[in-house]
Amino acid sequence: MLCRSRPAGDKRQSRHRSREPMIEFHILEPPGIGLVPTWQWLMATWFGTGLVVPLRAGLAVFALLPLVVLAIKLPRLVVPVFAVVIFALGVHVSSAIELATGVKDDRRIVIDEVAAFLIGASMIRQAGWRMLVPFAALFLFLDRVKPWPVAYVEQIPSGWGVMLDDLVPAVxxxxxxxxxxxxxNRQSR
Structure with missing residues (x-):
């Protein structure tokens, strides 16, 4: 969906309240398209969620919430094992895209946020689903501001740096x- 807002210098007044959103959404071209296999950029962008500006990582993480809530009922190791598989896949596809495009940690790549969120969500499993939204919000905030040592970890080469810089704030x-x-829990006993 393409939503448009008025240009910045447009001073026209309207007698009616505008129903146009203030944020413009648009879809970016996939990273490495034509240079890497389709499945690699699909996984790297988490099935295209990383291509939706300005949402990208937030859309990818919040799209996972219903699945993680359902997965809480599954055996304890399902989410962590799935997260490790996604992490390993993320190292591979982000390395391939970086090698093909020459762009380090392309913002369209959101598989790193997905894997890190899943690992963090598996750590707070005992807290239940109500803690997932605050966890996601704080994780995405820290991922965005990149405090130390995240900025340092980001310098690790290839897909490892891409994936680890999100794993640190999630953990x-x-x-x-x-x-x-x-x-x-100790206080409530």
Whole structure:
């Protein structure tokens, strides 16, 4: 869906409240299209969610929420094993795209956020589904601002740097939530 807003210098007044959104959404071209197999850019962009500007990583992570909520009912190792598989696949496809395009950590690649979110979500499983949205929001915020040591980890070459720079904030937030849940449970006894 393409939504348009008025140009920045447009001073026209309207007697009616405008129903036009203030944010413009558009779809980017896939990274490495024609240079890597289709399945690689599909996985790297998490089935195209990384191509939707300005949402990208947030769309990919929040699209996972219903699946993670359902997966909480599955055996304990399902989500972590799936996350590790996605992580390994992410290292491969992001390395291939970086090699093909020469672009380090292309913003259209969101499989790193997906894998990191899944790993973090598996860490806070005991807290239940109600904690997933605050976890996702804090994780995405830290992923966006890249505090130390994330900025340092981002310098690791190839797909490893792409994937690890998201894993660090996810694990940090996951540990924070797990510790908070532990103390919350102790207080309520």
């Amino acid at each position: 940090a937030v996951g540990l924070l939530f797990a510790v908070a849940q532990h103390f919350w």
